[in-house]
Amino acid sequence: MSLINTEVKPFTATAYHQGKFVTVSDADLRGKWSVVFFYPADFTFVCPTELGDLADHYAEFQKLGVEIYAVSTDTHFTHKAWHDTSETIRKVQFPMVADPTWTLSRNFDVLIEDAGLADRGTFVIDPEGRIQIVEITAGGIGRDAAELLRKIKAAQYVAAHPGEVCPAKWKEGEKTLAPSLDLVGKL
Template identity: 60%
Template sequence: MSLVGKEVLPFKAQAFQNNRFLEVTEEDLKDQWSVVVFYPADFTFVCPTELKDLQSQYDNLKELGVEVYSVSTDTHYTHKAWHDNSQTINEIEFVMVGDPSHELSKNFNVLIEEEGLADRATFIIDPDGIVQGVEINAGNLGRDASAIVSKIKAAQYVRENPNEACPAKWQEGNKTLKPGVDLVGKI
């Protein structure tokens, strides 16, 4: 079942960010745009390349009013150990959420039960806590963080302009579509 258009379910989790531990709940995902990025596990192969790429876009996302929450089924202690021992992960500034109880992975329908790991999944959440976008990839298929930035810009535009739609490859400043009877069959 798709979570698009659904409110994020209540949760409470421990996280690591900027050399401190913190608690994160669904309330933290409100009153701002949020990107929740699930990945299978710390100390792996594709995951650090994705998190590094996401860090490279973090300033762009912050400028758009977006907070990033990376999530794996590891603990917040494991996130700290990975942060302390990996040159790549040591650069990460965004929140790294631990989900050893699998509460978040189940809430977002991305838990691989037989492995106890999360799918490689991205969720775009609006300031009301409503999921606006979902992407789930196979475990060996990494994501491109610049695509997340583009999707956020489109989602923000459509939120501000609810009678318009963003076509494929839409970039900020480009033409949008105004769905209606006059547009049917003309694209």
């Protein structure tokens, strides 16, 4: 079953954020756009490149009113240790959420049960707490923060402009479509 347009299930977790351990819950995902960004594990290879890319684009996400929540099945203590020892991860200013009980990974259907790790899953959640974008990639395939920003801008545009849709490769300011009988077979 698709998670698109479903509400985020209740959860409470501990995160490492700006030098502190903080509590994060499903309530934090309401009232603004959010990205829940699952990755397999701290101290690995592709994962730091992805989190570093998100960190490099974090100001752009913030300008769009988007908070990022990076999630792995590691503990919050491991997140702190990784943050303290990795030059790349030291740039991360968004919450790094711990999911050692696999609650979040199961809620978002990204748990690799036999490994105790999460797939690379990206979920964009609207201010009402509904999932608008789902992307899951294989472990060896890193994601691109710039493409995620483009998708979020499209999701925000569609949410703000009922009756309009964004075509492939749409970028902010470009023409959108208004689905109608007149367009059928003409695109």
